[in-house]
Amino acid sequence: MLIGVLGPFRLQTGDRSPVRIGGQRVRMLLARLALEPNRTVPTEVLIEELWSGDRPSRALNALQSLVSRARRALPEKSGPALHSDGAGYVLAVPPDEIDLHRFERLAAEGHRLLHEGETGSAAATLREALDLWRGAALVDFAEAPFAEAASARLEELRLSAWEGRIEADLLLGNDHVLVPELDALCTRYPLRERFTALRIRALAACGRQADALTAYDDLRRRLAEELGMDPSQQLQDLHLAVLRGDLGTDPQHISQHSPPRARQEQHPTPACGVPTRLSSFIGREAEIDQTRQALRGSRLVTLFGPGGAGKTRLATESAACLEGLRVLFVELAPVREDHDLPAAVLGALGIREARLLDAQPTITDVTARLVDALSLEPTLLVLDNCEHVIAAAAGLVGDLVSRCPQLRVLATSREPLALTGEKVLAVGPLGLPEAGGDPGEAAAVRLFVERAAAVRPDFALDERSTDDVVEVCRRLDGMPLAIELAAARLRAMSVRQIADRLEDRFRLLSSGNRAAMPRHRTLRAVVEWSWELLDEPERALARRLSVFAGAVDVDSITAVCAGAGLVAEEVVYVLAALVEKSLVEAVTDDRGMRYRMLETVRAYCAERLDEAGEHPGTRLAHAEHFLDLAEAGGDRIHLDDQVEWITRLDTEHDNILAALHWTVVSGDADRGVRFVAALGWYWSMTTQHTEVITRLDEVMVLPGQAPPESRAVVDLMRGFFSTSPEWASELRRAAARVRETDAMSRYRYVAIMEPMAWLLSGLPGEVECSVQRARAHPDPWVNAAGLHAHAVSAERSGDPVGGERRARAAAEAFDRVGDRWGVAQTMTSLAGFRSLRGDHAGAIEVLGKAMTSIRQLRSTEDLVPLLARTGLEKLRAGDLEGAREGLAEAGEVAKSSFPYHRVTVWCGLAEIARIGGDLDRAREDLGRAHEVVEESWLAPRPMRQMLLAFEARLCLDEGRLDRARERLATAVEMGSGAGDMPIAAMLAEQSARLLLASGEAERAVRTLGLAVAMRGMLDHGDPEVRALLADLDVAVDPQVYRRAFDSGSALAGEHAHTELARTVGV
Incomplete structure (x- = not known):
């Protein structure tokens, strides 16, 4: 396989036959991976670089889709070239099969040969390297974030190789042939000194000294006009050699009179004036390259960032390897007064201000002497720690840069100098471990x-x-x-x-x-140095910012921090000053600019907040602000702007939890209970079950008054997670309290939770009462929720016709109010009804609509079961390959969700293996599912019952009838009195298979009747149920069949469940 990016993207087989790659983003993926073959490119990096500012809502799925398409397009003979290692993706190909890496290898080899004097081999090798180019590097991906830097680097390497090849040809005596080529290159790259040097050398070798001198003069004039610079010393020496007429033709002259080459840069001479360090420098390799690159393009570069970030060390390391520059390092920390600054710089030059008997020099005098000293030769002036004399440093640097054409300045500071032409590079923390990385x-x-x-x-x-x-x-x-x-x-x-x-x-x-x-x-001391440079309004805002957890927007900062010497209208300007002084970081996300403190700065400012006596008042303002936000969000996440509000609550979650924690610690029952009641539905929608339980436990023990409807809702939520033997009675009491306080009028989601509480606790009459209250409510969402609860109640009580009708009405009602979550839930119910009828295509279609809604909410926890159900539905339809792909996608997404979601995936994979006859593999997959269930107490009871049912199926295929009966008995007993008839009906159908296998055909028919009694119909979408019916038609006399079936189906649901328990030996 051959990959080409040095020109339009190209993929070829080993025999150079072209391979067509469909889709620009697929080609972009392969090109990005080709930049780093055999190395893992992290998933997040790929997503950012492939989509940049247009990140898809389900970015991971989109990336996986691209990878799948790329794999299919790669030549089969190449083997598994593109694979994942968990942290990202790897393109596993030999580097020489990618033109850019082959080019780099050949170019490096050519430069080495040239350096060692093997001129002919060098010319041939460099020419082979250059022949790999078919156009601009990465030309098809010019807008991609990764392309700009990579193409610029490759272009520089290409030009360097071109220079090396011409130099080799020149040494071989090809002067006349090279002149036209060099004329064109100097026209195309007029400021590239080495091309001009080679052109001068070629012209002189041809006896055209006048043209050689003209070439030098053209470059000198252009450098002066465009950059304010003189030619390098090497080029000046070459010019002088032409003037004297002593430019020889031997290789040594070429080497002496050429500008620095790549081979020279590999062995830099340490610069003078830079402090020598005893310890190694770790983790800033990219920043060193970035700083050096910035110094090549700008005469003033400032490294700015918080104290302790390593600005000084980065500056010294960046300056230490620069060639062709005198380096002067000036430590400004000891400078206390602005007027002492010029003298400190002068001292670094080794020049005294004046003789002892001279009059006291003025700043103007000292600056003039600096200008004279810094104009003698190319110089890099490193000014370390400018922040405490920032105005004086800015004034001096601006003056020196404008008056000294050969001067470049590298400054370090906790805030930029704010000068025109200044290149500012932020120096932040070192990289921390990435999720899943080493x-x-x-x-x-x-x-x-x-x-x-x-x-x-x-x-x-x-x-x-x-x-x-x-x-x-x-x-x-x-x-x-x-x-x-x-x-x-x-x-x-x-x-x-x-x-x-x-x-x-x-x-x-x-x-x-x-x-x-x-x-x-x-x-x-690091933080105090910055603190001492703040004025009083800046200190007031800094210490109050310490109550925030994580990043926050300016509106929240103003709401919490304004007052007591800090006017609200001024907060944004004071905040900007703190950002400039590196006390606060400004970060951008989807919601705009946000601000955060590093934890060390936050801890220091928290101490200052305590000292100022402002801690209780600021904490209270913080809690009030985020309680208002939580209650507003809790109200809005049911409606058409729910995506925006879920995103906002996600973004502010750290601050919301910090505010809630403070209310708990301070014993504020009113605000604590209101927080949890307001956020309960948000946590449930985003399936943050652990968060719900933790916060419920915290606020339920708080003494003191709280709104009765809020307290009732908190009690009801806790009842759903109760593990007490008395959970049913606890749930009933909580549901009754919610009804008494009319909590539904304040918290909409009670319209779903209250009837579900009655249903789970076994009081169907109360379910009907709650549903009717919700359906009579004037709020449209509450009305839709009542329909949904009614549909669920009908389904679980064995009324599929009524359940489907109400689910359809609920879906329409949720759609009208814009609740995507409600639409997804009701669509999922409708898919279940269609599946029971054997309408697999219809079920998959409806599940697709549910997934569309869930993806808009970016809820991984809700997406995984939908993906898994789609896979299982395809399995029921006989599409094993589609089922395998769907379950694999569900498994991939499940890696970033609650572990118990993987149970359905493993069960589905086990079914595929069982149906395919691989019973050992099926047993392994079910074993993995069991491990997950045992490790996750949050795994829902129906999921545990489903796992047991799948185990029973496998045991039947293995002929282990006693073990199958045991698994079914455990599952039936687990659901005793739970009021979930569809699960019980599924277990009855499995029990009928067991009875037929045991030779009890008539009892099998009656047990199928029990399934109808509990669910209202048989599962006609299950191919094994259909096969069971066919077998029983043959095995049982029709009259006996009808009598047995009718006797089972005529029972009431609860009685049918009781008989099922006896049937399996409970």
């Missing part, structure tokens, strides 16, 4: 491990320490200085002990490198 590869973890090994040589990242190290790095926000201070504590503590003490981080991290600047010796 923690040891994360830069923050690598730094901790290396610094830890320095103080404890026996320290290693292993199974015992990894989780603790990751926790420390995360809680320290990935900030290098904090991580280094923490690692130093390993002299006396374990990693676990360090993690346990991070709540008091300023005391814990209070000793560091004695050689460091004072502001870097302790964690507190």
Whole structure:
């Protein structure tokens, strides 16, 4: 397989036959993976780079679809070239089968040969490399986020190879042939010095010295006009050699009089003036490249970010490897007054301000001397820590850059200099471990491990320490200085002990490198340095921001933080100042600009909040604001703007939980109970069951007054999760309390929960009463919910006709009010009714509509069962391959949801194996399902019964009748008195199969009648039920059949369930 990206995208087989790839995004996927063959490209990176700002709602599914299409398109003989390793996707092909990597290898080899004097081989190798190009690199994907940097890098490598090839040809004596080519190249790349140098050399070798001098003069004039620069020293030397007429033709002259080449850059000479470091530099490789690249394109670059991010070290590492520049490093931390700044820079040059007997120099005098000194040669001036003299630093830098054409400035600061032409590079935390990735590869973890090994040589990242190290790095926000201070504590503590003490981080991290600047010796000193630079309004806002958890928008900040010396209209401007000074991070998401503090800064500001006596008042304002948001969201998530409100509640969830936690800790029953009552439906819709249970338990024990309808709703929700033997009576009492307080009028979702409580607790008469109250309610959503509850009640009590009619009406009603969740739930019910009738196509169609609604809500938890049900429906229809694909997709999505969702997937896969005759594989899959159920107490009872039923099917196929009876008995007993007749009917149909296999055909017929008594009809969509009916038609006399069947179907549902229990030996 051959992949080409050096020109239009191309895929070929090994014999160079073209392979057609349909779809631009599929080609883009292959091109992106081809940039890094045999390396995992993380899933999230692929999604971001393939869709950029147009991210699909189900991005993971969309990516999986692209991968599937790409796999199908790849040549079969290439084997499994595209595969996943859990963290992302890998294109497993030899690098030489991808033109860009073959080009890089050949170009590097050509440069090596040229450097070693093997001129002829170098020319041939570089020409072979250049022949691989068919046009601009990645030309088909110019708009893709990954293309710009990659194509720019490849273009630079191509030009370097071109230069090397021409140099080799020049050394071989091909001067006359090369002149026209170089004329064209210098016209196309007028500022590229090496092409001009080669052109000068070729012209001189042809005896055209005047043309060579003209070529130099053209470049000198263009550099001065466009960039304000002179030609490099090497080019000036070449010019002088032409003037003197002593430019020879031997290779040494070419080497001496050419601008720096790639081979020279591989062995840089350390720059002077940069502090030497004793420790290694970890995790900033990309930032070093970015900084050097910025310095090539801009004469002023500022590295800005919070204290302890590693700006100084990044600046020194970036400057240390720059060639052709004198480097001057100036530490500004000791400078206390603005007027001392020019003298500090002058001192770095080794120049005294004036002789002892001279008059006191003015700032203007010192600046003039700086201009003179910095204009002598190309210079990089590194100004470290500008933030405390920011205005003076900006003024001086602006003056120097404008007056010194050969000067470049690299500044570090906690805020930008805000000058025209300034290139600003943010320096943030080190990378933290990605979900599913190798923690040891994360830069923050690598730094901790290396610094830890320095103080404890026996320290290693292993199974015992990894989780603790990751926790420390995360809680320290990935900030290098904090991580280094923490690692130093390993002299006396374990990693676990360090993690346990991070709540008091300023005391814990209070000793560091004695050689460091004072502001870097302790964690507190790092933050205090920034705090001292704030004015009073900035300090007020900073300390009040400490009550927020995670990122937050400016409206919430204003609502919580305004007042007491901070006018609401000024908050946004003060906030912008904190962002500029790196105390607050500004981040952008789908809802716009949001703001957050690093945890260390937040902890420091929380201390200042306590000192100011503002903690209780700010916390209360925070709780009130997010309670208002929770109650507004709880009201709106039923209606047509529910997607927007679910997204908003998702976004603000950390702050909502922080506010709720404060109400619990402070014993505020009123707000605590209202929080949980308002959010109950949101948590249920997004299937955050653990969250519901945790918060319910917290607020139910709070003493004090709370709105009675809110308290009643909280009690009802807790009743649904009760594990008490008295759960049914508890649920009835809670449902009665909800009805007494008319909670339905304040919390719409009671219209579903109340009748469900009566149904599950075994009082169908009360179900009807609740349903009628909901259907008579003036609120359209409550009315729709009543219809839905009525449909569920009818289905579970064995009335499929009435259930289907009401489900259809409920779906229409939910659609009118815009509730996608309600539409999905009712569509799922309708699919079940269609499936029972054997209308598989209709069931799959309706399930598809339900999935469309759920995908709009981005609810993975609700999507997984729908995907699994679709797979099972295809299995019932006899489409084994479609079933396998559907269940595989469900299994993939289930990896990021509650574990118990995988039970249905494993059961479905087991059925496929069983039907295909692979009973061992079926047993393995059911075993995996059992493991999940045993580990998840949240697995619903019907799911456990379903698993037992699938096990019974397998046991029947294996001929293990006693074991099948035992599985069915357990399932029937589990559902005793639960009021879920469709599950009981399914178990009755399986029991009939068991009875026929045991030679009890007439009892099998009667048991099928029991299924009809409980469900209202047989499951005509199940091919095994249809086969059972056919077998019984043959095995039983028609009159006996009718009598047995009618006797079973005539029973009331509860009596039928009782007889079923006796039948299987309960």
